[in-house]
Amino acid sequence: MLIALLPGDGIGPEVIAQARRVLDVVVGDRLTYEEGLVGGAAYKAVGHPLPEATMEIARRADALLFGAVGDPDCDALERRLRPEQAILGLRAGLSLFANLRPAKLFPELADASALRPEVASAIDLVIVRETNGDVYFGEKGIRTNAAGRREGYDIMCYDEDEVSRIARVGFETARARRGKLCSVDKANVLETSQLWRDVVIEVSADYPDVQLSHMYVDNAAMQLVRNPGQFDVIVTGNLFGDILSDQASMCAGSIGMLPSATLDANNKGLYEPIHGSAPDIAGQGKANPLATILSAAMMLRYSLGLPAEADRIEAAVAKALAGGVRSPDLGGTHTTAQLGDAVLAAL
């Protein structure tokens, strides 16, 4: 099986290196890797954040393991050349529309959560975030309006087929868990959200066994910190899902702990931590690699048909944490490599 290995920028290569060590121990030469340039690293090397050579590897691969992109040196570039276009281009170009972001507290990390331990310990949810539409991909620009003033715009748009296919992923995910789906929108204000809600209700007819609820996104942000245990599966659009998943990460201890899978209709997937390139800590050995290691486990489970190996990695992460290893984001002083060492020792 071929893995497209896409380290990217900042802490991306640092966390990918640890995930690679873990994969080498757990699956060894059952996987082969082809490395591709993405993000600012790709722009600096060949003038584009998502070179065709990388897309070619990505298309051929059985799964993609992605670090992070983003480079302050590139923030002034025209948008199509910015590092972030790499992840957006992969999601769009490979029709990776279903972004699964599980947030669960490892019991050993109750003290790292921003919430009181008794509130935090209840968190065990999956955010199912749509990643091919919404304001991300609508018409956008900066124009001069009739009053001669500059005006920025990003059109928010979802068609009913985009909503129904992500709704089905939400219902299926809920069905395989505790059977509760909460659809998060802003239907009290946005027409896009009204269509979203109507279509989710239509799709629910096929899932009478799943308990469906609806929540406005502002309330959802509040409920996530008030009582995260009330959620099983959240299904939502691209922008709301982006924001809520960073928030959920801190309920579960750290942004350095949350993995993700972004799947197409055939379970080909891109696997990445939910965090970015963290320029503030890059190159210092401070990055927590566990989100990326857990993303590698998701890759084995969802795209490569190796669930026992995925379980083994997740158990090793739990054991490493139980042994007391902690990067700075978790309140400790261990380095990126020491976290990798602890997971390998647990394996």
Ligand code: NAD
């Ligand atoms: P970020 O997620 O990179 O960092 C936010 C904060 O969390 C920083 O203080 C950082 O040090 C910390 N952090 C993040 N990951 C960590 C880890 N593994 N261990 C310990 N601490 C960690 O978000 P940002 O600072 O808003 O963005 C930085 C760059 O990353 C930007 O260019 C942004 O566009 C990009 N970005 C990329 C992705 C992606 O590649 N999928 C995701 C988010 C942001």
Ligand code: IPM
């Ligand atoms: C994420 C990131 C990306 C997003 C950015 C870098 C384009 O924040 O993967 O969560 O907004 O989807």
Ligand code: MN
């Ligand atoms: Mn994000």
